[in-house]
Amino acid sequence: MELAVVGQSEFTLGFRLAGVKKVYDITDDNLIEIVQNTMHNPEVGIIVMHNDDLLRLPAQLMAELNESVEPTVVAIGGKGESNLREKIKQSVGVDLWK
Template sequence: MEIAVIGNSEFILGFRLAGIRKTYAATDDERLHEHITSVLQDPEVGILVLNSTDMERLPRRLQSTLENSVRPTVIAIGGSEGDMSLREKIKRSVGVDLWK
C-alpha cells in the first residue's frame, strides 16, 4: 500500500523529502481533477493526502466520493478540519482503533 499526495508544489515538497514517491503537483483545478481521478484508479494507493483548501475547491459530488472512499482513504490536512477526525480515518482504513 502506498501513499499519494496531491497539491501545489509547496504542499507536496515535504512529502517528497519524507520519501513519498507518488506526489502530484496540481497547478490548477483541471490538473487537480486529473490527478485525483488517476489516484482513485490506482490499486496500489491506500492513502491519498490532499490540502483541505484543494478539497474545498472540488465539486460537491467529487468531495462526497473522496469523503466516503475507503480505499484509498482520503486525508485532507491543513486549514479547517473535515467531518471525520484523523483517528476515525485511520480506523476506517486499517480496521482497528490504534489509540485503544
C-alpha cells in the same frame, strides 16, 4: 499499497524530501483529473491532500473520497482540518487510540 500526495508544490515539497515517490503537483486546471487518476490507481492505499484543495473539488467527487475506504483520503491543514483518528478508524475498522 503506497502513499500518494496530491497538492500544490509548496505542500508536496516536504513529502518529496521525505522520500514519498507518488507525489502529484496540481494546478487549478488539473486538480480534478489528478485526484480521479490517483483515486483509481490500484497501487495507492492512502491519498494525502491539503484540506483547502479537497474543499475545491466538486461535491460528488468529494463525497466519493469521503466514503472511500481504499484508498483512504487524509486531508491535513487549512480550515476545518479533517479528523485523522476517524479516517484511520474508517479504513482499519477499529479505533487504534483505545
